Amino acid sequence: MNAVNLLLPEKEDNPEWDSGTAELGHILQPGHLDLSHKVILYLEDITVSFDGFRALNKLSLTIDAGELRCIIGPNGAGKTTMMDVITGKTRPDEGTVFFGQTIDLTRLSEPEIAHAGIGRKFQKPTIFENHTVFENLELAMKTDKRVWRSLFAVLDSAAGDRIAETLQLIRLDGQANRLAGLLSHGQKQWLEIGMLLMQEPKLLLLDEPVAGMTDEETERTGELFISLAGRHSLVVVEHDMAFVKQLGGKVTVLHEGSLLAEGTLEEVQADARVIEVYLGR
Numbered sequence: 673m674n675a676v677n678l679l680l681p682e683k684e685d686n687p688e689w690d691s692g693t694a695e696l697g698h699i700l701q702p703g704h705l706d707l708s709h710k711v712i713l714y715l716e717d718i719t720v721s722f723d724g725f726r727a728l729n730k731l732s733l734t735i736d737a738g739e740l741r742c743i744i745g746p747n748g749a750g751k752t753t754m755m756d757v758i759t760g761k762t763r764p765d766e767g768t769v770f771f772g773q774t775i776d777l778t779r780l781s782e783p784e785i786a787h788a789g790i791g792r793k794f795q796k797p798t799i800f801e802n803h804t805v806f807e808n809l810e811l812a813m814k815t816d817k818r819v820w821r822s823l824f825a826v827l828d829s830a831a832g833d834r835i836a837e838t839l840q841l842i843r844l845d846g847q848a849n850r851l852a853g854l855l856s857h858g859q860k861q862w863l864e865i866g867m868l869l870m871q872e873p874k875l876l877l878l879d880e881p882v883a884g885m886t887d888e889e890t891e892r893t894g895e896l897f898i899s900l901a902g903r904h905s906l907v908v909v910e911h912d913m914a915f916v917k918q919l920g921g922k923v924t925v926l927h928e929g930s931l932l933a934e935g936t937l938e939e940v941q942a943d944a945r946v947i948e949v950y951l952g953r
């Protein structure tokens with residue numbers, strides 16, 4: 673997704689930008705996200721079929737603004753497919769997906785969805801290994817490309833402050849001038865999260881973000897996510913239950929493409945249907 677994020681269509685390259693429809697103009701204006709009902713993401717009756725197999729089956733889900741939500745479920749439950757639908761990678765056969773009250777995500781392209789304020793982190797970090805940590809964050813920044821060109825990449829102080837702030841948040845402030853390729857696996861993951869943050873997303877989607885991390889890196893990542901909640905909304909897909917417990921938010925359990933249970937981790941872990949799908953594997 674970073675590749676998409678970093679290569680946002682330029683105005684002149686994308687006819688849709690110039691279509692002049694009030695609606696599209698509204699959609700693409702950052703800051704116009706309507707959170708009046710405190711809901712940032714709303715999925716209703718989403719069905720996705722692959723050759724007749726229902727990867728998602730009438731899935732409905734609501735994420736509140738500022739929430740930190742964990743999505744769990746056995747392999748093949750449809751967790752990644754759900755993220756594909758939100759980011760526009762997969763179009764649902766049926767159902768609606770709303771970002772805030774007014775933005776219908778099923779009508780936007782992947783770059784438009786990223787631009788509207790949804791950032792996604794895939795499992796494999798897609799950082800620029802031959803650039804420094806600082807340069808990676810600089811490259812990820814949301815800037816008007818025309819202004820960028822005219823400034824010849826001279827960084828204004830506000831941008832510099834934002835990079836410094838992000839470096840601290842992702843605990844890489846001591847590594848700013850290091851080549852990204854030399855970072856540990858966990859640090860690379862943090863750098864990618866930092867790159868997403870430079871785009872100022874309202875909603876962050878993270879698919880198995882701590883896979884392959886050491887226990888200590890996992891715990892640091894949990895602290896980072898907790899600190900991001902409120903200012904951002906986060907949807908975290910994870911199999912690591914210790915991590916889900918640390919995050920402490922509401923947990924949604926998916927099974928066979930539908931919502932099986934929702935509640936605190938303790939509540940869903942005590943749910944007989946949840947126990948059955950996990951033990952029945």
Ligand SMILES: Nc1ncnc2c1ncn2[C@@H]1O[C@H](COP(=O)(O)OP(=O)(O)OP(=O)(O)O)[C@@H](O)[C@H]1O
Nearest residue numbers: 722723726727745746747748749750751752753754
């Ligand atoms: N492009 C596709 N074509 C055909 N089937 C697919 C496709 N993408 C996903 N599926 C199937 O849809 C189901 C849900 O897959 P998905 O990747 O969403 O599960 P998941 O919950 O993310 O699982 P995991 O925990 O293993 O990552 C699986 O049975 C998968 O094989």
Ligand SMILES: [Mg+2]
Nearest residue numbers: 751752753879
């Ligand atoms: Mg998956």
